[in-house]
Amino acid sequence: MTTAGDHVININRALKCIKSDVVADFIRSDFRGLIVVANKVPASSDISIINNYIKNSFGSDVNDIQDARLPQSKLYLKILGIPYLMENTNTLMDSNVMENIIKASHIFNDIKIASKLHVCKVSPKSDMAIVWIDIWDSQNGSAAKRIINQSFNIGNFIVTIRGANMNPGIPQCKNCWKWGHTTFACCFQGSRCVKCNGPHKSEHHCHFGWCCKANPKTNPPRLETKQGELCPHTFKCINCKGDHQADSNNCPFWHHRFNREWHSKKYQEICEIRKNSICSSVNGTEL
Numbered sequence: 001m002t003t004a005g006d007h008v009i010n011i012n013r014a015l016k017c018i019k020s021d022v023v024a025d026f027i028r029s030d031f032r033g034l035i036v037v038a039n040k041v042p043a044s045s046d047i048s049i050i051n052n053y054i055k056n057s058f059g060s061d062v063n064d065i066q067d068a069r070l071p072q073s074k075l076y077l078k079i080l081g082i083p084y085l086m087e088n089t090n091t092l093m094d095s096n097v098m099e100n101i102i103k104a105s106h107i108f109n110d111i112k113i114a115s116k117l118h119v120c121k122v123s124p125k126s127d128m129a130i131v132w133i134d135i136w137d138s139q140n141g142s143a144a145k146r147i148i149n150q151s152f153n154i155g156n157f158i159v160t161i162r163g164a165n166m167n168p169g170i171p172q173c174k175n176c177w178k179w180g181h182t183t184f185a186c187c188f189q190g191s192r193c194v195k196c197n198g199p200h201k202s203e204h205h206c207h208f209g210w211c212c213k214a215n216p217k218t219n220p221p222r223l224e225t226k227q228g229e230l231c232p233h234t235f236k237c238i239n240c241k242g243d244h245q246a247d248s249n250n251c252p253f254w255h256h257r258f259n260r261e262w263h264s265k266k267y268q269e270i271c272e273i274r275k276n277s278i279c280s281s282v283n284g285t286e287l
Contacts, residue, residue: 004028007057011036014049022046034058041070072136074114075144078164084121084129087155093119093129102133107150107161111143112136118169118258132164169257177238177246179253179263195231195245197238206231 004027011024023039036050047069084093091097095117102108102117114134122128137143144163151160172179176188177197191201193209200208211233212225225231235245239253248254256262 002057007053010057011050011053014053015046018045018049020046020049024050070138073139073141074134075137075141076164076166077133077135077144077148078162079131079133079159080162081157081159082119082129082131082154083157084119084127093131095119098131101154105152107147107152111147120258170260170263172247172253172257179239179257180267192238194247195235196233197236197246 007027008024011027015022015024020043021040022042025037025039027034027036029035034054038046042050079098082093082098085091086093086097098117098119099113102113112135114136118132119129120132122130135143147161148163149161151158153159170179171182173181173186173188174183175186176192177194190199192198193200193205194202195205196209196211198205198209206212206225206227206229209231211222212231213222214224215222234243236242237244237248237251237253238246240251242248242251244250253263253266256266
């Protein structure tokens with residue numbers, strides 16, 4: 001069996017054949033795939049050598065393996081001057097319409113979109129919109145520099161691409177699944193399941209989740225979820241109490257993830273409901 005160290009030796013041997021001064025230090029794998037760490041930034045010829053070696057060594061089907069590339073960063077752009085109501089139609093500008101427009105523009109050739117586009121009105125009563133777009137780029141931002149300040153047509157409108165700060169959306173914690181703070185800033189001790197809100201990690205739901213355990217006393221009796229099968233049960237969102245898990249894009253909290261005012265108002269309503277519920281319980285106890 002070929003070890004990671006053997007792969008490093010073979011890659012360096014191949015690089016030496018083209019008289020490259022790039023040397024692979026080590027190789028490892030994670031959720032992103034295989035990562036080769038070298039002593040310097042490789043040129044395109046070096047990347048080609050590494051790419052060919054990986055495809056020949058690791059892939060039973062070469063077409064299923066993506067090409068090797070340098071580390072990428074997510075950069076943030078915005079497109080200004082966009083009509084919110086499309087000309088001569090009653091169609092509102094949305095992410096799907098804008099995505100088709102971008103695909104048809106030569107300016108975005110070889111640009112990789114990192115996430116779903118976000119379209120919002122300039123102001124509540126405005127007929128103009130801003131589109132927020134995230135792209136994958138090299139760490140020196142060469143692709144973004146190429147398209148920033150470029151203009152193109154949408155109908156009779158001339159729109160312009162500008163640089164932007166990080167998208168100001170509201171973060172959702174991947175530990176407790178509440179909105180308004182990041183995972184690293186979470187104060188909850190332990191973890192909560194995104195599906196059932198139980199005190200366990202989401203990937204352990206079928207093992208620890210109450211809904212996946214057999215219970216003959218329920219009506220009808222609940223059967224145990226077999227190992228390897230997905231949980232077939234419906235969930236209650238920890239945020240809106242809807243019939244979906246907490247990270248679902250059907251959740252109203254997700255739909256308003258760019259609206260801090262909405263989130264603040266909603267959490268105030270939840271706090272008031274809890275406060276009134278506690279007061280009622282206390283009063284009932286005193287009676």
